[in-house]
Every structure is written in structure tokens, then in C-alpha cells.
Amino acid sequence: xxxxxxxxxxxxxxxxxxxxxxxxxxxxxxxxxxxxxxxxxxxxxxxxxxxxxxxxxxxxxxxxxxxxxxxxxxxxxxxxxxxxxxxxxxxxxxxxxxxxxxxxxxxxxxxxxxxxxxxxxxxxxxxxxxxxxxxxxxxxxxxxxxxxxxxxxxxxxxxxxxxxxxxxxxxxxxxxxxxxxxxxxxxxxxxxxxxxxxxxxxxxxxxxxxxxxxxxxxxxxxxxxxxxxxxxxxxxxxxxxxxxxxxxxxxxxxxxxxxxxxxxxxxxxxxxxxxxxxxxxxxxxxxxxxxxxxxxxxxxxxxxxxxxxxx
Numbered sequence: 412x413x414x415x416x417x418x419x420x421x422x423x424x425x426x427x428x429x430x431x432x433x434x435x436x437x438x439x440x441x442x443x444x445x446x447x448x449x450x451x452x453x454x455x456x457x458x459x460x461x462x463x464x465x466x467x468x469x470x471x472x473x474x475x476x477x478x479x480x481x482x483x484x485x486x487x488x489x490x491x492x493x494x495x496x497x498x499x500x501x502x503x504x505x506x507x508x509x510x511x512x513x514x515x516x517x518x519x520x521x522x523x524x525x526x527x528x529x530x531x532x533x534x535x536x537x538x539x540x541x542x543x544x545x546x547x548x549x550x551x552x553x554x555x556x557x558x559x560x561x562x563x564x565x566x567x568x569x570x571x572x573x574x575x576x577x578x579x580x581x582x583x584x585x586x587x588x589x590x591x592x593x594x595x596x597x598x599x600x601x602x603x604x605x606x607x608x609x610x611x612x613x614x615x616x617x618x619x620x621x622x623x624x625x626x627x628x629x630x631x632x633x634x635x636x637x638x639x640x641x642x643x644x645x646x647x648x649x650x651x652x653x654x655x656x657x658x659x660x661x662x663x664x665x666x667x668x669x670x671x672x673x674x675x676x677x678x679x680x681x682x683x684x685x686x687x688x689x690x691x692x693x694x695x696x697x698x699x700x701x702x703x704x705x706x707x708x709x710x711x712x713x714x715x716x717x718x719x720x721x722x
Contacts, residue, residue, distance in 0.1 A: 449638045459670035462510045469516040470666040476518050497535030498524030501615035507673035512685045534614050534621040549596035556588050605640045606632050612676040616684050631679050646671045
């Protein structure tokens, strides 16, 4: 009995045991069809850029390891190279997930892809076959256009050069037929890229097989399609810039490409396989990837105050 009141035990909730100095987690981003189009693009690109700027120097080593594995497998035979691409892609997505969640990016992160070897390899092969369909269809259409436009029936003089007066009308007709076909083929290809953009991230994060990952990605991209398409196009352009810089630029552009898709994935699905780690202001010598809970526990054991972390 205390002050005339019965001494009844107070039930403690899990929230009572949390670090009182830890800032509340940020609200989860809205998901679903109700989200306004293009409302999340700035946040996704910002998180990708901030994550890369914090650990840009850690990315080249995993990328070089991936490059060496790819070259070695290709030198052995094309089939091992074909199989290795999926695990390598999943490993790089795992690096991107760790980067976004504040964990260090290192070569050990690539092991995630090899742990999920069969789902990763089979999903990547299935994606490559699926994304090759527009190119195959367009090739057949192009062959049909060449046949029916009369290009293959042009008379060739003895010197081997057709008469320009005969060629020009045919080539003009061919151009007006082929340009819309090429545009439709490109649109179809990027439509497939967008609808399947979350397949490999889902394999890397949740270990889904191809059909489960394809179903989840297809369902998630039914809405906010143009926003997702913009992100896919930006990611592809950034990757292409690295290729055009004698492939050396991939060491700097490829991480950003993976981070954009990984941030869009986190925005839609969350990252199931990783918890967030808070970055502490910390004293010299402390790991920048130390959790708030670890610091509070160590501080309590030493009799000191828990660190205050700005929100």
C-alpha cells in the first residue's frame, strides 16, 4: 500500500523497454493505388543518392569481384557465365539493400546471391528469355518488311551497286514502315522492364522463385506505372553512361543504378531480410554502422548516459 493506493503491478509494454532517446521511426511511405503519380520519385532518387554518397568508396571492390567472377566464368564456358549472372545480380542488390539500411557494403554481401543460387540463376534466365521476346518479334517483322518492301528483289548491276533511282523509293518506304515498328518494339521492351523491375530484388530479399517474384512484381507495377517507368529509364541511362566510359565508369554508375531500383523496391515492399541501423554522430573510433541499441547497452553497462540521437 503506497499513499492509500493498492500496490498493483504495472504491466509494461514492449515500447516501455525501448531506448527513450531513440527517435521514433519515420512513417512508412504510403503504398497502393491511392499514392499520387510521381509523388515518390524525388524521395527514391534522394535516398539512392544519399546512400551512394555515404559509401561510394566501398562499392568498387564488390564490383571488381563480380567482374572477375564474370570474366572467369565466361573464359571457362558460356554456360557457367549464363548461370553466374543471376547470383551476381542478387548479390549486388543485397549490397544495395545494405547500403540503404546503413549496413556496410563489402564483398561478403555477394554471398547472398550464391546462397540463393538456383532461384537467382533460374529467375535471371527466365527474365532474359522473357525480355528477348520483343527483339525476336521485331526481327521477324523486320524480315517480313524487307521481303514485302522489295529490297531483296532490287536488281543488282554487274558492278555490284544498285541504281540509286531504284533504291531510294524502296528505302523511303522501308523507313516509314520500320520506324513505327522499332518504336513499338522499344516501348514493349521498356514496358516489360518496368513490369518485371522487382523480380530480382524479390529473389535477393525474400528468396522467391521466379513465378512468385514475377507475380508480386507484376501486381505491384499495375499502378504508378509511369513513375516506375521513369525510374527504370533513369537507371538504364545511368548504367549506359558507365558502359560508354570504357566500362570503367561502371564502377561509379552501376551502384547508383542498383540503388535506384532497390530504393523503389524498399518503397513498395520494404526490406524483409535487413533491419535498419541508425548512424550515430559518435566519437572517434566508433563504427558509423553501430546501432543505437548497441550504444545504449554499452553506455548503461558503463554507468553513463545513453546517447542522444537527433531525429
